Amino acid sequence: MNAYADTLTIQVSLTEQGDALIFGADASGYAPGLLVKQRLFAWHEPSFYGTELEIEKLQDELELVVLPAEMVLPFFADPGLLPMHVSWRFEGDAARLAAIAPSLERGIAEQKFIPSFQDYKAGKLRWTWDTAAFDAKSRRALRALAGGENREFIGLHDEQEADSDWDEETSGLTGLVAAFSAAVFQRYYSTEEAAGDLRRDFPLLFVHDRAAAAAGLDERGWLVATGWKADTLPFRPLLQLLEPVDAEAGGWHLALLLQDKLEPAKLVPVRLAADGEASGTWPSNWKPHVHERSAAWLAHLRASLPADRLAGSPVDVLNAPLSDEDAWRFLTIDSQSLLTAGWQVLLPAWWEEASRKKPRLRAKVRPGEGEGERAGGSRSFFGLDALIEFDWRVSIGDTDLSEAEFRELVARGERLAQFRGQWVPLDPALLSQIRKAMAGVDPRRGLSFQDVLQLHLRRNNSSFTPAVAEKADEGGRGEGSESKGELEMDVELNDHLKTVMAQLTQQTEWPSIPVPQTLHAELRSYQQGGFSWLAFLRRLGIGAVLADDMGLGKTIQFITYLLHVAEEASASGGRRPALLICPTSVLGNWQKEVHRFAPSLRILLHYGSKRLSGDAFYTEAAEVDLVLTSYATSTLDQELLGGYTWSAICLDEAQNIKNAGTKQAKAVKSLPARHRIALTGTPIENRLSELWSIYDFTNPGYLGTARAFAERFGQAIERERDEKRTQELQRLVKPFMLRRKKKDPNIMLDLPEKNEMKTYIHLTGEQSALYEQTVKELMDEVKKVKGIQRKGAILSALTRLKQLCDHPVLLTKEAVPVPEDEREEAAESAMLISRSAKLERLLELVRELRDEGERCLIFTQYIGMGEMLQRVIGRELGEPVLYLHGGSSKTARDRMIEQFQSRELPAAEQPNVFILSIKAGGVGLNLTAANHVFHFDRWWNPAVENQATDRAYRMGQTRDVQVHKFISLGTLEERIDEMLESKQQLSNDVITSSEDWITELSTDALLDLFTLRRDWSE
Secondary structure, X not given: OHHHOOEEEEEEEEOOOOOEEEEEEXXXXXXXXXXXXXXXXXXXXXXXOOOOOEEEEOOOOOEEEEEOHHHHHHHHOOHHHOOOOOEEEEOOHHHHHHHHHHHHHHHHHOOOXXXXXXXXXXXXXXXXXXXXXXXXXXXXXXXXXXXXXXXXXXXXXXXXXXXXXXXXXXXXXXXXXXXXXXXXXXXXXXXXXXXXXXXXXXHHHHOOOHHHHHOOOOXXXXXXXXXXXXXXXXXXXXXXXXXXXXXXXXXXXXXXEEEEOOOOOOEEEEEEOOOOOEEOOOOHXXXXXXXXXXXXXXXXXXXXXXXXXXXXXXXXXXXXXXXXXXXXXXXXXXXXXXXXXXXXXXXXXXXXXXXXXXXXXXXXXXXXXXXXXXXXXXXXXXXXXXXXXXXXXXXXXXXXXXXXXXXXXXXXXXXXXXXXXXXXXXXXXXXXXXXXXXXXXXXOOOEEHHHHHHXXXXXXXXXXXXXXXXXXXXXXXXXXXXXXXXXXXXXXXXXXXXXXXXXXXXXXXXXXXOOOOOOOOOOOHHXXXXXXXXXXXXXXXXXXXXXXXXXXXXXXXXXXXXXHHHHHHHHHOOOOOXXXXXXXHHHHXXXXXXXXXOOOOXXXXXXXXXXXXXXXXXXXXXXXXXXXXXXXXXXXXXXXXXXXXXXXXEXXXXXXXXXXXXXXXXXXXXXXXXXXXXXXXXXXXXXXXXXXXHXXXXXXXXXXXXXXXXXXXXXXXXXXXXXXXXXXXXXXXXXXEEOOOOOOOOOOOOOOOEEEEEEEEOOOHHHHHHHHHHHHHHHHHHOOOOHHHHHHHHHHHHHHHHHHHHOHHHHHOOOOOOOOOHHHHHHHHHHHHHOOHHHHHHHHHHHHHHHOOOOEEEEEOOHHHHHHHHHHHHHHHOOOEEEEOOOOOHHHHHHHHHHHHOOOOOOOOOOOEEEEEHHHHOOOOOOXXXXXXXXXXXXXXXXXXXXXXXXXXXXXXXXXXXXXXXXXXXXXXXXXXXXXXXXXXXXXXXXXXXXXXXXXXOHHHHHHHXXXXXXXXX
């Protein structure tokens, strides 16, 4: 090592990419690369003192240290980076590089660099030094480095001092330029922000076809065109497209103009000859500049335009007349090429605005459509599929054409046509779309009312494309289409339909309909509005979704609607029954409510083993106003119920058909009716497909097919939270959905407060151990299985863990012995309570509210838990406890509800605690005797929980309602609570997401979700 302690000779070779290959030697031979790296770069911080530099072995004895291109000039320009304890000698290329590097590095620091014209023509963006900005000493150094044939490359033209000791064949000039360029990029354009600024300020540097953009230009003209160099000319050249003086004679022309920079309005025409000479009349001081540049203008135009654009006379190559087709191409294609190449172009004043205004097809509804009766007595429209007569109108720019005028204009085969004194652009692709749209709808038959509505909604939503426009768009996108524009379609309503559309979309000013005198109730103002809305949509033949909050009286609004329909039918002599389909649990409630509020309505209950069938059913149904049945029965009796066209079909708790593919949903949707109504407080519980299914019942086809709906809205809204798509869907569903909430200012229910609180509870030691064991078993299993098996394992584990949070007996499935006496019963009860902190806390709260004389509802998902709660709470309180679940009969349900709501039973017989399965008791029940609601285990959906809560928090409630939500600390219940909060926000936006995301989580994410946090466990 001491052999290299005194003097090292350094030599360098630059690669074409600008990297420096460095090796050292002394009289005894080559130095090891590691030693060169350690000595030469000991003070070089950018390479982390040489440690980050690579070594390449060229031969057995020669090792090269590779210095990246961006570091080459900064390193060789700074002699202070060389350690002073070593004697250095730079030879050959290394010495020349060390001599010129300071000048080049100073040029970079002073930003004396320019984009390389030679590299740009080769399709690359590189930087080179601006020789003209260097002092005489630096210029001489560059001459010495360049030598012979390279002088022209770097802009050196002085033949004096042309001697050079740099070998021309191995000069490495290309490598020097690459190193210079890399240093510029590193210092000024290494960040995304700086690179973005460069693209914005000098877009011509980044065009796709750089060779074309530089064609016909010398370096100076190109630097001016890019904006890198200031244009010192007193004028700028422009190319102008001139309109024909006589439209019928034709003859568009191109003209070269010179624009005075000081007086932009001053334009001087120039004739450009085939040899590049310019002629014309211009200020005398312009003359030398014009003659110097004219040949370059011609070369640049030839490189930027098709040859036939420059096929004029020898005196003026631009004076050849252009056809309409040529003019169209110049406006749409050639002008853009010229702008890209750095030219300024003057187009007709009308073109910019006309090119922005896409052709629009408008259906103008004829006067009188939609009101009264047509000749012959047919309805003007009744339903979304009813037809409305119209006339086509086509707008192109500011020009409005009738169908006949449009067809006449298209028949001329022109792309630029003068019509009514205006030039009109006729894009062939868009015209094709218009023709196909016209061909797709027969004006003699009319547009459907659904098309008219969707076209109207589109005015405020440019992304929505109605079905009639979709057909046109598909037809206008064939191969060779020059336009990427889309056909804009609109509808011009007559006065009557304007009113109807306002009533539908704004949901105000519905026709006032008197409340039937046979109604034994006084409607609130919003309820009267809801009844009028239902009657209004019935008159239009449009299905309705009444989606008021639970407790706002959807039942009374529909009963009022039934009375109104019955009265109208009696007056016309065409009375026929309506069909109401509801969950089995609320059949009795509907019977009582109809008898209570509308005793004049005759009801037929179609339910149970003794229900009528065949002709006996039809005979009996013809004599009543309302047939009442359950979802299950309607599925079983689909053929029977489908043999009758009902006055109306109403689905109560319509979320029961949320899964469109089920047999139940298909059966209900197949039943014929003159009007369809869905009642639901939760039009969406988990997925947008549920909303689609309900609309597929009320207004079949309105939201398209299930697949098209999912593709357009599913992922965009549920996962990406696309605001535009959400607004689009809201516009589509709003006209047919009436949704009011309890807290809406205009409702004025004067309901008491609803106070929600979360009760956090520790697991017992037994629960903690079983919880961790279950999680371990799950994680072991999900590592072994994939696909549907993995999903099944996860969902099964979710259920087990939630049951365990309730009580370990639900997981262990152990048999609880039946006590033989009161002492054993007490012991069993104490044992069950001690094993579940949730049960213990629930019992404390129930005792407290019972001491204050209040009643409560307790919701659980699990039958076993409900049975345990009934047994333990009944034993501890010494009073009857009710339990309603899916297996309870209709008679038992009705009896339990009546008992709980009663205030007249003896104290010993009066139940004050009502345990309910959330599925069986979460909808359709009025249980306002309770003012406490316990969610013993959390449901997956906040909308379902709110439905359950609203059994107590509804009209008729006079006390504040306290809602208790139990959460086991440290478990998945606590984590899922955060998900529930998020889903509640989505539900407020009439959108909600699916819980299936849990089954899609990675194994690590699952572990994080399920793992019991030890700081919360006992």
